[in-house]
Amino acid sequence: MTRQILVTSALPYANGPIHIGHLVEYIQTDIWVRYQRLAGNRCVYICADDTHGTAIMIRAKKEGRSEEELIADMSGQHQRDFDGFHVEFDHYGSTHSEENRGQCHFIWKALRENGLVTEKLIEQLYDPEAETFLADRFVRGTCPVSGHKDQPGDNCVCGATYSPTELIDPVSTLSGATPEIRSAVHLFVQLEKLREFLSDWIENGDALQKETANYLKGYFLAEDKELRDWDISRPAPYFGFEIPDSPGNYWYVWFDAPIGYISSTEQWCKLNGESFDDWWRSESTEIHHFIGKDITYFHTLFWPGMLHTAGYQLPTKVHIHGFLNVDGEKMSKSKGTLITAETYLKHAEPDFLRYYYATKLTPRVEDLDLGIQEFVDKVNSDLVGKVVNLASRVGKFAGLTGLSETYPDDGAFRKGSRGGQRDRTGL
RNA sequence: GGGCCAGUAGCUCAGUCGGUUAGAGCAGGGCACUCAUAAUGCCUUUGUCGCGGGUUCAAGUCCUGCCUGGCCUACCA
Numbered sequence: 001m002t003r004q005i006l007v008t009s010a011l012p013y014a015n016g017p018i019h020i021g022h023l024v025e026y027i028q029t030d031i032w033v034r035y036q037r038l039a040g041n042r043c044v045y046i047c048a049d050d051t052h053g054t055a056i057m058i059r060a061k062k063e064g065r066s067e068e069e070l071i072a073d074m075s076g077q078h079q080r081d082f083d084g085f086h087v088e089f090d091h092y093g094s095t096h097s098e099e100n101r102g103q104c105h106f107i108w109k110a111l112r113e114n115g116l117v118t119e120k121l122i123e124q125l126y127d128p129e130a131e132t133f134l135a136d137r138f139v140r141g142t143c144p145v146s147g148h149k150d151q152p153g154d155n156c157v158c159g160a161t162y163s164p165t166e167l168i169d170p171v172s173t174l175s176g177a178t179p180e181i182r183s184a185v186h187l188f189v190q191l192e193k194l195r196e197f198l199s200d201w202i203e204n205g206d207a208l209q210k211e212t213a214n215y216l217k218g219y220f221l222a223e224d225k226e227l228r229d230w231d232i233s234r235p236a237p238y239f240g241f242e243i244p245d246s247p248g249n250y251w252y253v254w255f256d257a258p259i260g261y262i263s264s265t266e267q268w269c270k271l272n273g274e275s276f277d278d279w280w281r282s283e284s285t286e287i288h289h290f291i292g293k294d295i296t297y298f299h300t301l302f303w304p305g306m307l308h309t310a311g312y313q314l315p316t317k318v319h320i321h322g323f324l325n326v327d328g329e330k331m332s333k334s335k336g337t338l339i340t341a342e343t344y345l346k347h348a349e350p351d352f353l354r355y356y357y358a359t360k361l362t363p364r365v366e367d368l369d370l371g372i373q374e375f376v377d378k379v380n381s382d383l384v385g386k387v388v389n390l391a392s393r394v395g396k397f398a399g400l401t402g403l404s405e406t407y408p409d410d411g412a413f414r415k416g417s418r419g420g421q422r423d424r425t426g427l
Numbered sequence: 428g429g430g431c432c433a434g435u436a437g438c439u440c441a442g443u444c445g446g447u448u449a450g451a452g453c454a455g456g457g458c459a460c461u462c463a464u465a466a467u468g469c470c471u472u473u474g475u476c477g478c479g480g481g482u483u484c485a486a487g488u489c490c491u492g493c494c495u496g497g498c499c500u501a502c503c504a
Binding site for chain 1: 430431432433438440452453454461462463465466467498499500502504
């Protein structure tokens with residue numbers, strides 16, 4: 001039976017260029033999609049740029065242009081890079097679209113109607129110069145526990161964790177100004193009310209790798225703990241969508257980002273005369289998300305909670321991969337191992353990297369190591385030595401001897417290809 | 428601290444419900460070949476399956492303790 005499959009990769013954030021670490025995911029997904037099509041399944045690959053949030057707002061301001069200009073520019077760059085690596089999306093949208101705003105409204109309404117939204121007064125550091133509230137990572141200061149200087153806003157090298165409001169001598173990394181404490185109303189989604197549903201989905205479903213289900217069960221869904229309320233609003237100024245029934249508050253970027261999967265599909269449907277409900281409200285359509293391990297809980301707690309509440313189809317599978325290391329170490333700018341897609345393409349063929357990743361990917365949530373020497377060896381021996389050389393031989397040979405008008409019926413080729421299709425595993 | 432995952436040939440990794448002499452690719456060694464791109468084909472060496480116990484007729488595979496490494500621990504895109 002032909003399967004109908006909707007596939008997504010995580011939406012790249014519009015604040016930075018695509019690098020070889022991101023490409024692990026897009027290449028993995030693209031290969032998976034191509035495989036499904038070869039196996040005869042209907043498969044649509046959707047992605048989009050993730051465009052909202054403080055980081056975008058700050059950067060646009062710094063560069064003296066509008067957020068819209070910035071994200072249009074970045075979206076163009078991202079798509080150029082993906083194209084350069086032969087990653088073929090059926091549609092590439094943006095979270096800054098009217099479709100996405102509409103979907104956010106729709107899902108929000110469902111959350112409200114189900115009594116899952118609550119309000120709390122939050123004390124947060126505010127940068128009076130940049131005129132914005134500061135996320136934890138935009139603050140540094142002296143650790144209140146050990147006294148270490150210049151520590152991040154939420155934890156210290158000494159192992160202590162704290163709130164940025166507890167930091168001694170806090171400094172805003174945006175402006176260098178001393179932040180002040182201000183309070184503002186935030187809106188929260190009460191995840192605890194979805195515990196029963198989430199536990200069931202995580203434990204009894206087939207959507208997660210075993211290690212991921214264990215991780216969620218052991219940490220978030222532990223019996224002695226409550227699921228914390230999820231803070232999904234940010235007060236103005238914020239680049240994003242204003243919450244319709246809470247003027248002056250905007251949806252936190254992680255609220256509208258995954259909704260981009262839905263809205264981008266909606267755009268694709270409009271462009272191709274497809275029925276939207278066939279893709280997001282149909283039990284016979286499979287939904288597969290490919291993401292990195294860093295955003296696991298967004299996709300395995302918040303996201304299914306939102307979909308469930310709004311009556312959308314839940315993910316069939318969330319495929320989670322690890323990070324990319326280079327020669328056994330984290331990618332680093334100073335060591336020159338943080339290679340952007342653009343830089344790579346100036347020096348090497350995209351298929352070299354595609355092939356290399358294909359040979360090293362596993363179904364586990366584990367980091368993948370790009371060994372430079374191994375990369376060179378694999379390309380030389382496997383691709384040049386075997387594949388290209390074979391083509392070259394055949395070309396020369398055929399040129400000398402000529403080709404038959406028709407492919408001879410040796411029985412083996414077609415039989416073999418059909419066998420391969422039958423033999424596919426339950427991927 | 429707690430939790431999860433991993434540890435198999437020089438390197439990167441497969442090993443399904445426990446079942447014969449533990450596999451592949453690369454690297455190394457030997458021979459051959461020319462249709463072929465500093466190629467290719469064939470043959471070939473290498474393992475205390477992290478360590479110690481246990482269960483079993485049988486353990487790389489299951490249980491347990493330990494060692495080592497990695498990751499996670501909610502406001503991170």
